[in-house]
Amino acid sequence: MNNTEPRTIKIFDTTLRDGEQSPGASMNIEEKLRLAKQLQKLNVDVIEAGFPIASEGDFEAVKKVAQNIKGPEIAGLCRSGFKDIDRAWEALKYAEEKGRIHTFIATSDIHMKYKLQMTPAQVLESAVKGVKRARSYTANVEFSCEDAVRTDLKFLAEVVGAVIDAGASVVNIPDTVGYTIPFEYFNIIKYLKDNVKNIDDAIISVHCHNDLGLSVANSIAAVQAGAGQVECTINGIGERAGNCSLEEFVMAIRTRGDILPFKTNVVTDQLTPASRLLTQVTGIVVQQNKAIVGANAFAHEAGIHQHGMLMEKSTYEIMTPESVGLKSSALVLGKHSGRHAFKKRLEELGHELDDEALNKAFTRFKALADLKKEVFDEDLDAIVLDEAKNIEEKYKLSHITVTCGSFAVATATVQMEIDGMQVRAAELGDGPVDATMKAIKKLTKRDVKLLQYNVGAITGGTDAIGEVTVRITEEDRTPVVGRGSSTDIIEASAKAYIDALNRLYFATDRDLETL
Ligand SMILES: CC(=O)SCCNC(=O)CCNC(=O)[C@H](O)C(C)(C)COP(=O)(O)OP(=O)(O)OC[C@H]1O[C@@H](n2cnc3c(N)ncnc32)[C@H](O)[C@@H]1OP(=O)(O)O
Numbered sequence: 096m097n098n099t100e101p102r103t104i105k106i107f108d109t110t111l112r113d114g115e116q117s118p119g120a121s122m123n124i125e126e127k128l129r130l131a132k133q134l135q136k137l138n139v140d141v142i143e144a145g146f147p148i149a150s151e152g153d154f155e156a157v158k159k160v161a162q163n164i165k166g167p168e169i170a171g172l173c174r175s176g177f178k179d180i181d182r183a184w185e186a187l188k189y190a191e192e193k194g195r196i197h198t199f200i201a202t203s204d205i206h207m208k209y210k211l212q213m214t215p216a217q218v219l220e221s222a223v224k225g226v227k228r229a230r231s232y233t234a235n236v237e238f239s240c241e242d243a244v245r246t247d248l249k250f251l252a253e254v255v256g257a258v259i260d261a262g263a264s265v266v267n268i269p270d271t272v273g274y275t276i277p278f279e280y281f282n283i284i285k286y287l288k289d290n291v292k293n294i295d296d297a298i299i300s301v302h303c304h305n306d307l308g309l310s311v312a313n314s315i316a317a318v319q320a321g322a323g324q325v326e327c328t329i330n331g332i333g334e335r336a337g338n339c340s341l342e343e344f345v346m347a348i349r350t351r352g353d354i355l356p357f358k359t360n361v362v363t364d365q366l367t368p369a370s371r372l373l374t375q376v377t378g379i380v381v382q383q384n385k386a387i388v389g390a391n392a393f394a395h396e397a398g399i400h401q402h403g404m405l406m407e408k409s410t411y412e413i414m415t416p417e418s419v420g421l422k423s424s425a426l427v428l429g430k431h432s433g434r435h436a437f438k439k440r441l442e443e444l445g446h447e448l449d450d451e452a453l454n455k456a457f458t459r460f461k462a463l464a465d466l467k468k469e470v471f472d473e474d475l476d477a478i479v480l481d482e483a484k485n486i487e488e489k490y491k492l493s494h495i496t497v498t499c500g501s502f503a504v505a506t507a508t509v510q511m512e513i514d515g516m517q518v519r520a521a522e523l524g525d526g527p528v529d530a531t532m533k534a535i536k537k538l539t540k541r542d543v544k545l546l547q548y549n550v551g552a553i554t555g556g557t558d559a560i561g562e563v564t565v566r567i568t569e570e571d572r573t574p575v576v577g578r579g580s581s582t583d584i585i586e587a588s589a590k591a592y593i594d595a596l597n598r599l600y601f602a603t604d605r606d607l608e609t610l
C-alpha cells in the first residue's frame with residue numbers, strides 16, 4: 096500500500112504524428128482535427144499534431160489543430176536544422192504559449208555513424224543550436240535524443256545536460272526501436288536523474304516503441320524511475336509494431352494505484368470513443384483481445400467466469416467497463432458457457448422456463464454451441480420456441496442424409512420414429528428439400544399439400560441458425576403452420592414439415608382455428 100500523494104504524469108499523445116507513421120494511417124487535415132477534438136475531450140496534456148515540414152498538408156493540419164484546440168498543448172516535430180524548426184513554429188505559433196517545438200537528433204553510435212554521418216561532437220552542436228533556435232520562438236521546447244536507449248550512457252547524459260542548459264523544458268529519452276526492457280530502461284532514467292546536474296530543470300519524457308511488446312511496461316518502469324511525461328498513441332498505433340498504448344498505460348496507472356503512486360489527467364471514459372474514432376478514421380481495426388479497447392476486453396464466455404461475474408463483477412474484472420466508456424461487460428454465450436449465464440440470458444429475453452424445460456433448452460444450446468462460434472439471442476429465442484411447442488409427437492425425426500450438387504440428382508434418406516417404431520425411406524427430388532419432403536411424405540403416408548415454405552437466417556454468418564416455416568393442409572382441413580430451426584437448413588425443413596404433420600394429426604378443426 097502506498098500512502099504518498101500520487102505524482103501527475105503528463106500524457107503526450109502522438110497519435111497524429113508517430114501514430115500516423117503506421118503504414119496506411121495517413122490522415123488528412125479534417126481527420127486530424129476530428130481526432131484532436133476527441134483528444135481534447137480525453138484531456139491529454141499534449142497533442143503532437145504532425146511534422147510540419149513533411150508536407151503542405153501536414154503543415155496545415157498542425158496549424159489548424161493549433162488554431163482550434165483549447166486545453167492541451169500542441170506540439171510539432173522537427174529535425175534539429177533551422178529550416179525544420181522555423182517551419183514548425185510557423186504552424187505552432189497559432190497555439191501561442193501552448194505551442195511546443197519538439198526537435199530531435201539521433202545520439203546512438205549506429206545512427207550517428209551510418210544515418211547522419213556525423214561525429215558525436217557535431218550531433219551535440221546541432222542539438223544545442225536547434226534548441227536555442229527553438230527557444231528564440233518559445234519557452235516550450237522539447238528535445239529528443241533519438242535512439243537514446245542504444246546511446247552510450249555518458250554521451251547521453253552530456254547531450255541531456257547540454258540541451259537543458261540551452262533551454263529545453265522537456266527532454267525525451269526514446270526507445271526508438273523498441274529494444275529495451277523495463278529493468279534496463281528504469282536504470283537509464285535513474286542514471287540520468289543521478290548524473291545530470293541540471294536534470295530537475297526539465298521534465299524527463301519517455302517514448303517507447305512496441306517491437307518486443309514491452310512499450311507499456313517500459314513506460315511504467317520509466318515513471319517509477321522519475322520520468323514525468325509519457326508519449327503514447329491511441330490503440331498503440333505507430334511506426335512498425337507501434338507505440339506505447341495510451342489507454343493501456345493510463346488504465347494501468349489508474350488500476351494499480353495501490354502500488355503505482357501516479358495519476359494522469361485523462362478522462363478515462365473517453366478512451367473507448369477515442370479508440371473507435373481512430374479506427375473509423377484510419378480503417379485500422381483493433382485486435383479483439385487488445386487490452387482496454389478490444390471487443391473482448393470486457394467479454395466473458397466461460398461458464399465459471401460468467402457465474403463469478405453474475406455473483407460479483409470484481410471476481411473477473413479488475414476495472415469497470417464504464418470507467419473506459421463502455422456501457423457494460425458482455426456475457427457471451429458459447430460452448431464454454433454454463434447454466435447460470437444461460438438461464439440469466441433467457442430471463443433477460445423474457446423466457447421463464449421450469450427446470451425441465453431449461454435443461455432441455457440447455458442441452459440444445461450446448462449442441463448448437465458445438466457447431467457455432469457464438470450463440471446469439473435470436474438463436475436462443477429459436478431454441479426456446481422450438482422446445483416450447485409442447486405438442487404431442489406422433490412423428491419424430493431421427494436422422495437425415497442428403498446428397499446433392501450441380502451434377503447429382505438430389506437424394507434424401509430420412510429415418511423417423513413413428514408411434515415408437517423406427518422407419519426409413521429414400522426419395523429423389525428436385526433439390527434436397529423436395530427429396531426430403533417426399534421421403535417424409537412416403538413414411539407418414541399422409542396426403543398433405545405444401546402451401547407455403549419460407550426459410551430465413553435468424554442470425555448473421557454462414558453458421559447462423561436457419562429457421563424454416565411451412566404451411567400445409569390435407570384434403571379440405573384448415574391449414575397448419577410448422578416451424579423448425581437448425582444450422583442445417585435441410586434439417587430445419589424436415590423439422591418444420593414434421594412439426595406441421597404432428598399439429599395436423601393432433602389438432603381438431605376447432606383447435607386449428609386458434610393456431
Ligand atoms: C524516430 C522517428 O520517428 S523520427 C520522425 C520520422 N518521421 C518522418 O520521417 C516523417 C516525416 N519525414 C519527411 O517527410 C521527410 O523525411 C523529411 C521532409 C523530413 C525529409 O525529407 P528528405 O529531405 O527528402 O530527406 P530523407 O527523408 O530522404 O532523409 C532524411 C535526411 O534528414 C537527415 N536527418 C535525419 N534526422 C535528422 C535530424 N534529427 N536532424 C537533422 N537531420 C536529420 C538525414 O541525415 C537525411 O539527410 P540528407 O538528406 O542530407 O541525407
Ligand SMILES: CC(C)C(=O)C(=O)O
Nearest residue numbers: 199239241242269271
Ligand atoms: C523523434 C522521437 C520522439 C521518436 O519518434 C522516436 O525516437 O521514436
